[in-house]
Amino acid sequence: MTAAAPDRYDATSWRSPWPEWLPDFAFQALGIFLVLQIPPLLVTVLVWAERRVSAWMQDRLGPNRVGPFGLLQSVADLVKFIFKEDHVPGQAHGVLYTLAPALAMVPGLVAFSMLPFADRFMVSDLDSGLLLLLAISSLAVYGIQIGGWASNSKYALFGGVRASAQMISYELTLGLSAAAVVLLAGTLNLREIVRWQQDHAWTVAVFPAGTLAFVVFLTSAFAETNRLPFDLPEAESELAAGYHTEYASMKFALFFLGEYTAMVVMSGLMTTLFFGGWTLFGLERCFEGTLWQTVLQSGIWWAKTLFFLFVYIWVRWTLPRFRYDQLMRLGWKVFLPLSLGILLAAAGTRAWAFGG
Amino acid sequence: MTMGYRKVERPALGLAERLVFPAILKGMAITAAHLFEKKVTLQYPEEKHPLPEYYRGVPSLVKDEAGREKCVACSLCEFICPPRAITIVPEERPGGGREEKQPAVFDIDMLRCIFCGYCEEVCPEDAIYMSKEYEIVGRNREEMVFRKERLYEIGGVRPNPIRKWTNADDEAAAQHGHGQGG
Numbered sequence: 001m002t003a004a005a006p007d008r009y010d011a012t013s014w015r016s017p018w019p020e021w022l023p024d025f026a027f028q029a030l031g032i033f034l035v036l037q038i039p040p041l042l043v044t045v046l047v048w049a050e051r052r053v054s055a056w057m058q059d060r061l062g063p064n065r066v067g068p069f070g071l072l073q074s075v076a077d078l079v080k081f082i083f084k085e086d087h088v089p090g091q092a093h094g095v096l097y098t099l100a101p102a103l104a105m106v107p108g109l110v111a112f113s114m115l116p117f118a119d120r121f122m123v124s125d126l127d128s129g130l131l132l133l134l135a136i137s138s139l140a141v142y143g144i145q146i147g148g149w150a151s152n153s154k155y156a157l158f159g160g161v162r163a164s165a166q167m168i169s170y171e172l173t174l175g176l177s178a179a180a181v182v183l184l185a186g187t188l189n190l191r192e193i194v195r196w197q198q199d200h201a202w203t204v205a206v207f208p209a210g211t212l213a214f215v216v217f218l219t220s221a222f223a224e225t226n227r228l229p230f231d232l233p234e235a236e237s238e239l240a241a242g243y244h245t246e247y248a249s250m251k252f253a254l255f256f257l258g259e260y261t262a263m264v265v266m267s268g269l270m271t272t273l274f275f276g277g278w279t280l281f282g283l284e285r286c287f288e289g290t291l292w293q294t295v296l297q298s299g300i301w302w303a304k305t306l307f308f309l310f311v312y313i314w315v316r317w318t319l320p321r322f323r324y325d326q327l328m329r330l331g332w333k334v335f336l337p338l339s340l341g342i343l344l345a346a347a348g349t350r351a352w353a354f355g356g
Numbered sequence: 357m358t359m360g361y362r363k364v365e366r367p368a369l370g371l372a373e374r375l376v377f378p379a380i381l382k383g384m385a386i387t388a389a390h391l392f393e394k395k396v397t398l399q400y401p402e403e404k405h406p407l408p409e410y411y412r413g414v415p416s417l418v419k420d421e422a423g424r425e426k427c428v429a430c431s432l433c434e435f436i437c438p439p440r441a442i443t444i445v446p447e448e449r450p451g452g453g454r455e456e457k458q459p460a461v462f463d464i465d466m467l468r469c470i471f472c473g474y475c476e477e478v479c480p481e482d483a484i485y486m487s488k489e490y491e492i493v494g495r496n497r498e499e500m501v502f503r504k505e506r507l508y509e510i511g512g513v514r515p516n517p518i519r520k521w522t523n524a525d526d527e528a529a530a531q532h533g534h535g536q537g538g
Contacts, residue, residue, distance in 0.1 A: 053391070055395075055397075056390065056391045056395070057387045057388075057390045057391060058390070059390060059393050059394070059395055059396050059397075060395060060396065060397050061395050061397040061399070215377065314384060314387065314388065315380075315384065317387055318380070318383045318384050318386075318387040319380065319383065
């Protein structure tokens with residue numbers, strides 16, 4: 001800048017009255033706010049959707065009384081949860097019993113913060129994103145296991161033991177099928193994985209490695225989140241309500257919240273790893289460089305993620321529960337060799353089709 | 357006796373069935389189709405099931421087309437009522453004429469009533485009918501004892517084909533008129 005009077009219309013001479021770090025800080029604060037608020041909000045909608053969709057699939061109407069289309073049903077349920085007695089069973093382990101619901105929910109929220117909603121909008125952009133995400137979401141097993149143990153009830157304990165065995169078994173195949181994507185994209189950074197898909201092709205379209213990896217990942221994700229057809233930890237016909245049998249009031253609601261947050265994370269991960277994240281056949285390039293692009297990309301990402309959440313509900317009301325030995329056989333004898341094969345195929349695809 | 361047995365031929369699973377996923381997709385197609393099916397839910401307080409003609413709901417008292425009580429407090433329904441839900445206290449009917457009695461008190465204890473319909477069967481005056489009302493609620497036991505007013509409210513008006521009271525009234529009026537005139 002010279003000493004001459006600056007052109008008053010010169011944009012470069014304009015100085016913001018705010019400190020330089022503020023926009024970034026504000027953006028991050030917004031991100032943190034969203035990450036903490038979206039999952040609980042989404043869960044209330046999901047619980048409503050679960051009940052409505054299940055009803056529709058059984059030719060019923062479902063909750064349609066509270067609010068428009070019954071949308072406030074979950075809010076009413078939440079109010080009920082808050083006013084219920086917070087009962088702790090007599091022989092329960094006081095500290096762990098209270099800690100378990102929080103342990104079940106927090107990993108979901110933390111993992112949610114690592115998902116890339118748009119090219120320039122993700123709350124924590126980490127180079128080891130996928131690795132950390134899988135590591136943290138696998139911590140959820142502690143909440144379930146500890147909750148089952150601390151309740152001092154045989155049903156809850158069985159539920160917890162089942163949950164830990166099942167989640168550890170399927171974590172293997174979940175990780176291996178995600179590793180196939182990592183091999184293809186050549187990075188652990190979730191944003192880079194999506195960019196690779198933007199440049200090449202959606203991973204699910206990379207036949208056979210990507211397609212099979214998606215099938216394995218989808219199935220393992222169902223087992224990871226303890227959803228039907230793999231909801232053995234809370235198999236109500238055998239174990240009362242499984243690991244949360246002894247829980248009441250908001251503690252029970254937190255377990256619920258944890259389960260559904262895990263669903264949101266897994267659906268977001270499926271979108272990001274296999275279905276091109278925020279990309280949609282070039283539509284994501286509209287409004288290049290503006291805030292609208294970020295809004296559009298987030299919209300695309302959420303549309304895909306909501307579809308996978310619908311698939312969760314859809315599958316739940318279609319399939320009966322697996323037997324425990326079937327679950328273990330599928331995990332160890334079918335999916336483990338299969339996912340190792342997929343890994344090989346992915347390495348081969350990377351070497352020959354995408355040039356090393 | 358020897359047990360008969362039948363060998364069940366189990367069809368071998370094809371490749372699609374052993375892969376499980378095609379079968380799962382087929383199932384999901386079925387549930388997806390049901391999403392758009394016509395729903396069978398009856399939205400209760402607004403919609404109600406059609407009741408058959410013979411439905412036995414709350415027993416109720418009816419009036420004739422002129423708004424007169426048909427019940428003559430003969431107490432037959434009180435006697436026949438198996439759970440003894442009915443309480444009748446008769447009183448003299450004012451106004452003279454041939455009609456003699458009317459119920460001063462007519463209570464049906466809905467906590468006791470078994471909806472057998474014997475009261476309707478036995479009533480010589482067609483004064484008590486089983487209505488189609490089935491939403492019976494009360495905040496306490498006292499409210500569950502339906503008083504005469506409430507029973508008439510439920511029963512409403514049912515014109516009497518025999519027109520017994522009308523004839524009797526005419527007769528009484530004629531007699532009365534004759535006596536006065538004479």
